[in-house]
Amino acid sequence: MGQVINKLKKGDPTPQQVEKLAEIIDQVYEAELKDKDVKYDDLYHAIFLIIQKLRKKSGAMQYELPSKQELSDLFSRYHRRGGTLTKEECREIINGGIKLENFSVGQGAIDILLYLFGIPLCALMAKRAIPGMKSISDDVVVPLATSGSVIFLVKTHKL
Known part of the structure; x- marks a missing residue:
């Protein structure tokens, strides 16, 4: 803390x-x-x-901004008549500039998602695959694996 x-x-x-x-x-x-x-x-x-x-x-997870040239091209394509920008023109410009491929996930976000969701899931699968481990409740395994993941992320300064 x-x-x-x-x-x-x-x-x-x-x-x-x-x-x-x-x-x-x-x-x-x-x-x-x-x-x-x-x-x-x-x-x-x-x-x-x-x-x-x-x-x-x-x-971090983020949305990458379109380049200045892309915005300029979109503006000139959808706002041809001059004057004030209408709501429809604004929507067209923004829809043209915002694309799913502009969303990027950094390595830190991938690590956090992997550790917080992947390790507890692997622990649950390992518990079910290893003979004799069925006596341990899932209500114990998943929180322990999650807590261990959080402690690891804090110790490695990823969280």
């Missing part, structure tokens, strides 16, 4: 965190901002890309 509270504390970032952030900022700068006449919306999009890369490195 104390380890989780320490992770939630605000304060100065560690040197490793500063180094990772600087590396990501450099990558985004080279790809999006270098040698361009940067406007506010360009910088705003670069910040979103930086946040997206940070989430990907931390292994």
